Amino acid sequence: xxxxxxxxxxxxxxxxxxxxxxxxxxxxxxxxxxxxxxxxxxxxxxxxxxxxxxxxxxxxxxxxxxxxxxxxxxxxxxxxxxxxxxxxxxxxxxxxxxxxxxxxxxxxxxxxxxxxxxxxxxxxxxxxxxxxxxxxxxxxxxxxxxxxxxxxxxxxxxxxxxxxxxxxxxxxxxxxxxxxxxxxxxxxxxxxxxxxxxxxxxxxxxxxxxxxxxxxxxxxxxxxxxxxxxxxxxxxxxxxxxxxxxxxxxxxxxxxxxxxxxxxxxxxxxxxxxxxxxxxxxxxxxxxxxxxxxxxxxxxxxxxxxxxxxxxxxxxxxxxxxxxx
Numbered sequence: 534x535x536x537x538x539x540x541x542x543x544x545x546x547x548x549x550x551x552x553x554x555x556x557x558x559x560x561x562x563x564x565x566x567x568x569x570x571x572x573x574x575x576x577x578x579x580x581x582x583x584x585x586x587x588x589x590x591x592x593x594x595x596x597x598x599x600x601x602x603x604x605x606x607x608x609x610x611x612x613x614x615x616x617x618x619x620x621x622x623x624x625x626x627x628x629x630x631x632x633x634x635x636x637x638x639x640x641x642x643x644x645x646x647x648x649x650x651x652x653x654x655x656x657x658x659x660x661x662x663x664x665x666x667x668x669x670x671x672x673x674x675x676x677x678x679x680x681x682x683x684x685x686x687x688x689x690x691x692x693x694x695x696x697x698x699x700x701x702x703x704x705x706x707x708x709x710x711x712x713x714x715x716x717x718x719x720x721x722x723x724x725x726x727x728x729x730x731x732x733x734x735x736x737x738x739x740x741x742x743x744x745x746x747x748x749x750x751x752x753x754x755x756x757x758x759x760x761x762x763x764x765x766x767x768x769x770x771x772x773x774x775x776x777x778x779x780x781x782x783x784x785x786x787x788x789x790x791x792x793x794x795x796x797x798x799x800x801x802x803x804x805x806x807x808x809x810x811x812x813x814x815x816x817x818x819x820x821x822x823x824x825x826x827x828x829x830x831x832x833x834x835x836x837x838x839x840x841x842x843x844x845x846x847x848x849x850x851x852x853x854x855x856x857x858x
Contacts, residue, residue, distance in 0.1 A: 540814035541803070542781050544822055545788060549586035550606040554746060556582040556615045556753035557622065559595060560761055563769030564776045568593065574769070576776060578783075579603070580756045585824055587756050587787035591770075591780040597624035607632055613743060615750050617642050618736055638739035641749035644668045646729040654725050667709055674702045675748055684745060699744065706741055713737075756787060792823035794831065798838040 549555075562578040571593055579590040579599055592599040600621055604612075611633040616622040618638055626634040644665055651661035678698035683691060688699070716722070717730050733740075760783055770776035786796045799821070806815050819825040826834070 539781075541818060541821065542784060544818055545586055545784060546588060546606065548822070548824055549581065549583050549588050550604075550608055552583040552585060553609055553611075554583065554613045554615070556580075556747075556750055556756075557600065558617065558750060558753035558757055559599075559619075559621075560757050560764075562591065562760075562764060562776065564591075564593075564771075564773060565769065566772045568773070576769070578757070578760055578780065580753055580783075582752050582756050585788075585791070587784065587791055589760070589780040589783040589787075591776045595621065597621040597628070600625045601628065604629075604632075604634070611635065613637050613746055615639065615747060615753070617750060618732070635742060636739045637742040637746045638736045639748075639750040640668060640671065640740060641751060643733060643736075643740065646732060650725050650729055654723075657723070657726065660726070667705075667712075671702070671705060671709075672748060674698060674705060678702055678744075682745060688744060710737060759783075759787075789823065792831070794823060794834045795837055798836065799834050801838050802834070 557580070559577050559579040562576045563574050564576045565574050576591060576593050577595045577599070579592060581588045581590075581603055588603070590599060590603060597620070601624075604614075604625065609632070613635045614622060614625070615637040616639070622636055626636050647661040647664045647668075651658040651665075654661075678695060678701075681692050681695035681698060683695075691699070713730055713734050716726070717734065722730075760779075770779055786800070789796045789799045803821050806821070807813065815821075820830060823831065
């Protein structure tokens with residue numbers, strides 16, 4: 534299975550490296566195999582989601598080197614990575630010289646900062662929820678704006694409704710930025726308020742990126758939901774090879790789902806083709822990669838797999854008992 538998956542994984546990775554906007558995240562994963570120079574069994578499952586591909590990597594660390602390895606194959610001179618404020622992504626952006634990597638930070642995490650503060654400091658709940666309401670307003674205005682967004686046109690060529698929503702969003706963001714400055718300049722500001730406001734100020738540039746870039750990293754977090762559910766039930770992987778296989782399967786099946794195909798049907802025909810090719814991946818993968826399939830093939834693989842009725846299956850015969858005489 535690993536051998537069959539490798540070529541498909543390589544083709545999937547190459548497809549993702551052609552794209553421009555990515556959502557990235559990571560979560561812990563247990564690998565119960567003793568590894569030299571590694572203490573404990575904690576590994577990390579990384580995900581990078583783009584418009585066409587959901588790609589997973591299993592790594593023994595949560596270091597910046599993992600994201601650098603993933604984006605080493607990028608072919609564009611400028612990309613956007615939507616992410617949280619984890620330092621690994623900041624290192625990714627700062628260490629690349631030949632590629633301009635723009636980090637778009639997540640407003641859902643900013644909102645969470647204020648909600649956490651409200652839970653920890655009930656006396657500041659009213660203040661925190663004013664900020665939560667301000668962020669809700671941003672989401673509403675941005676949603677209205679994106680309903681009018683035409684990805685094929687520059688900002689100046691967009692429709693009048695888009696321009697109106699766009700200017701409304703810019704004004705609202707400007708007001709929020711000014712409010713942040715005013716509150717940070719207040720004397721004897723409580724340390725809890727200071728922490729969340731300084732974070733908002735320090736990450737402001739990454740929170741106000743391109744018009745078409747989502748405000749949050751929910752796409753990557755949703756892509757980790759099924760693996761995390763699995764991890765909570767079976768704890769992780771028993772060996773390194775099985776963890777790598779898990780990442781491969783997550784990649785292929787979540788990408789298939791992203792394209793609206795039936796994963797069971799796709800996996801059946803893919804493994805059947807591998808079996809007919811002597812246990813190796815077919816040289817021509819065009820009939821298995823969604824971005825290369827024609828519409829008829831996509832429509833076919835979007836349907837549930839038609840199973841043979843049980844009475845049509847030729848079952849193996851029981852062996853004749855040995856003659857004891």
